[in-house]
Amino acid sequence: MSATSDLDLVPAIATRREDALSGLEKLVSKGLGWARKYSLFQYPFVTACCGMEFMAVAAARYDLDRFGAALPRFSPRQADLLMVVGTVNVKQAPILRRVYDSMADPKWVVAFGVCASSGGFYDNYATVQGIDRIIPVDVYIPGCPPRPEQVLDGIILLQQKIQDQPHKLIDRQKPASPAKE
Amino acid sequence: MSKDTQTSVPSVPAAASPLDAPFPAKRLLVNLGPSHPAMHGTVRAVVELDGEAVHSMKLDIGFLHRGFEKSCENVTWTQVFPYTDRLNYVSSIMNNVGYALAVEKLAGLQVPERAQYLRVVTSELHRMCDHLTLISAMGLELGAMTVLIYGMEARDLIWDRLTELCGARLTSNYARVGGVSRDVPPGWNEKVLRTLDRAEELRVEIDRLLTRNRIVIDRTRGTGVMSREDAIDYGFTGPCLRASGVPYDVRKASPYLVYDRLDFDVPVGTNGDNFDRYLMRMEEMKQSDRIVRQCFDQMQPGAIAADDSRYVLPPKPEVYGSIEGAMAHFKIIMEGIKVPAGEAYAYVEAANGELGFYAVSDGSGRPYKLGVRAPGWNMLMALPQMMEGKLLADLIPTFDTINMIGGEVEQ
């Protein structure tokens, strides 16, 4: 199995000097993590039926706004959360790849629905069996389509993940080149 | 609102100084790409623009092709139901019912009356959901974002009722060959009536916001016009055809299930423009409401699936109690129901038009071929003609009102 994104690795004991965070840096990381997790600008890459549940999640009853993730930014340059909602098929795959590459760091990807997570029950000539074959994914939300509560659970999980990642004020590391294995 | 339909740059006499000369104009090729908020689902439109006027438009589809037909050829007849759900995913029960009608036509099965009423009730509820989705999306894209919130609330309420019945909000998988999968829970009828009352309040609110709104009328009246002859030539069906003036509704022309016992009207428009299509859908929601209430009055308790153990799973006491029941259950699950060889075409009035299923059977437990006549195809095919010479901004309401659902268009 190939490695997940470098942003994922939070070393418990940092043995390398570059990974070590000082006390002040830890505070900054917590602060930045707090800011980034509560202000997610999503790019809803909506393709199929899960889009209907996405609309329901964004609407008044299962409110996505209270998580700070309400505003969709329809340009990948301005977004930091790529929500791949629905089936991605082989013709759409290069476009998804391009949208992901256009996004600026730090960025996270949510695979919304089973079709995005693993291809769903469309195991045939036309469907990509999960978008993690093309781009690295942070949170998988299963369901066909997932209930809005499940989506909110996924968003909360993502927020925990963002909080736990190391964030630096000035990030001198080159961004992880996505999935070039 | 003036509509510029010039397709070539007019020649202007040479000016005194180069600074006053007109810019040489060229047509701009804009790609409204597959991942675009206004392209519901994923359609790529390559538009040649002359200023703001669309000179020509080319559509590229296939970005959601999920291999529906090939998948269906590899599963049993009953396992096809979830695949049909995801065709027109905003009104999935109508797809289920259409497919069930095709298989029952091949098999010559009679569906009991209560099952027919249940199919009609759930179909009409999902028709209301489809129209609500369209109107909410149209409101959102024309700038009326509150309409989205009201529409989603009404849709969520109806989905709550359907969740109690089918188990899922969106992809319901409710109909079965020979009937429906389960009966209503106790007290469901009254709950649905109360939900319909509340949905009606929300619909009236949306109506007040949109129907006499200056902006909506300016943007939708006179745009996306399709004449009557062209509409028939392209194969339009459903609200889009009725907006162009042809009173064709499958429920009235060739009634199926129990539609011949129900009293409802079919709205017909005059202009064939976006505003008429929007009005068709608002009016059809009222009629769906009427149909559901009549069904609840007329429905009698009874069997919900045909009593034929070749096609319908026998009830559990028989499966566990008798050899025939266990054998029938085993054969249906493992091999699939054996539909007699032949082909049949069955059609229903889906929210978008005539949804047809062409089923070919070779006598085994799996479909040999299952073709879908998706109503959204024809409207999408006609989109370049509707947009030629019009402003780019008219693309948005036109794309909204033709209700192109990616799942059914790209199967």
Next chain:
Amino acid sequence: MSQAALQRLKERFPDAVTGTYTGPGGDDVALVRKESIEPVCKFLKDDPELAFDMAPYITAVDYAGPEPRFDLVYQMYSTKKNHRLRLRVAVPESDPVVRSVTPLWKGANWYERYCWDMYGIRFEGHPDMRRLYMYEEFVGHPLRKDYSLRGRQPLIPERQVDEPFRGPGPSGG
């Protein structure tokens, strides 16, 4: 559903219509020869008694067996007379070319492109004969019975993942 229409069609084209029957549920079907599909359709559309004015639903079936391999199905409907008719045209694999009916009904355009894309049946006289669903680089016609269910042809390099669970259907590709 429309016995009178079938009779009229048979009288007008006695050699083009090789057979008629009524299928399950009362669908009326006429078997038409491939060469005469265009005059038959023109007659069906223009004749005032039949008046099949709505664009037909055209699809194809692959009877992977002896020639003719494909069956092209035209499902017609008339809004004026409210009757339906189905035409079945046998298309052999050795010569999968049929005259297009797009000049008659504009709505037949994409159905014929679909038949080309999925089955490989070419239509002469079609204004825009190219693939509809699959991308240009795709090789083959997916809905043919000899195309494997899982024959994926990726456009961009994909990461290979172990697949412990397989769904139904023949594996391959």
